[in-house]
Amino acid sequence: MSEPETTPLVVASGLRKTFRLGARETLVALDDVSLEIRRGETFGLVGESGSGKSTVSRALLGLLPLDAGSVQFDGLEVTRLKGGELRRLRKRMQMVFQDPFAALNRRQSVAQIVAAPLEAHGIGDRASRAARVEEMLDLVGLGPAYRERRPREMSGGQCQRVAIARALALDPELVVLDESVSALDVSIQAQVLNLLGELQQRLGLTYLFISHDLAVVRYMASTVAVMQRGSIVERGSREQLFRSAQHEYTRQLMSAIPAVDPTAERARRRAARTEAGVSSGG
């Protein structure tokens, strides 16, 4: 699936988006952003809040009209598709949001939520959809007992599992995980991250993994791009980036990774700083 010679699943080039804040004020959310996501990989996108990460994800999914730029999904120009064509393409790319409670319709049961994408695309009949819901819930580690639960009757981690089940129900190729574990407790985060990794292996998924948390990105992503104020300032393989970050901003982000043992970490960081001062790498 992930042979290097196959064409990338997503090719975005020259994305530009400006938001009008007031009569005179504008915000450049995307400034000439280009990226490629290869099939089967996890592409990590990091940056502080407001750096344009989510804008990128929405642009890739065709949820946001762009000022300029092109997004190709498996050779199809997303920015030019409209109406029914765009809806059909959306079957192939799904999204998991940050706030698991807000992303689920609070009036619907888990079964209804997971079946909704199938219904929207007219896939299967009632019975086959119910079977698919069961299969999906099983896949994300929720038993059939959860079918009739409402979002407010579940924990954040459980809600996020439901959101993942919904995203996978259509058998997509690309899943955008927009800060999908940021709102969860650290122990639940690990569970969900492991689940996501496992699902990627089993289903051959491609992930766009967006986070402000470098530790999490380091754990998940094979390729990482760092965003700051609407531009990608640095990119590379995980090893490359975490071993020898070139850009000042990337280093700042890295030093913000919290440590398990603060004393040891302080010592490590002091050492790293002196080392970086000597050889700008290491």
Next chain:
Amino acid sequence: MASPASLSLAGRFGGRRRRVPRRGSGTTIAAIAVLAAIVLLCAIGPLFAADPGALDNANRFAGPSAANWFGTDQLGRDLFARMVAGGRISLGIAAGATVVSMLLGALWGFTAALARGIFDELLMRLADVTMAIPQLLFALVFVAAFGATTAGLALIIGVLLTPVTARMIRSAVLTELQSDYTQAAVAYGASRWRLVLREILPNVSAPLGVQASINAANAIILEAALSFVGLGVQPPDASWGTLLQQGYQKIYQSTSGVIIPALAIFLTIWMLNLLADQLGGTDDVRGRTG
């Protein structure tokens, strides 16, 4: 999944949160019970009440008695029977007006919210213009134009309440349109109709319920006001507003002719407002535990 400490904390928070709607739900039930009793009385009243039109010249302005629970009016008609008959008209008009205003308002509000841009602007400025003119003045024009039949009054009052309703529904829909779950629905490829009917409509049902009970209360007031100035329900039919006006004319002969219709109007509106309050209050606790 969670440590025992966080579990007990969640439990405590959950308990505190749950108590808010529970305390309110007693009021909700009381309000619904009183309203149901009023409606039921008006519905089955004619089975045991006297004929509201029967004259009894020997028994004019009688006080409350076993035969005439609320006493009689200037023509000896049984006030209880008249209240029951009047309630059917008042509540019927209120119900009709509420349905009309909610349907038209939903259409107007949803269209504006989904259209955005210039069309939205047009629809909302139109709402502003109509809201700037006093409702009673508008009602006078409509009644003069279309006459004061019961169905006509329901329609007129319903139309009068539509702009406010549309404005409220628009803002409720706009809030939902910005939420993550509608974004998610767009992302998985939901059509516009699906988005509106399956995702947004169920989530605005609480504000819709609030607006419906406010509209019902306003419809009762408007109808009573119109009938009081003689432009509403016409004799021999009588709504609570008509009864209030007739009682007011004979206030020196009998005070019950004023007090009883006024109390009925007051009680109904109070309960509807209470209900609106409760519906609005409890939904703000959007179950978030964890």
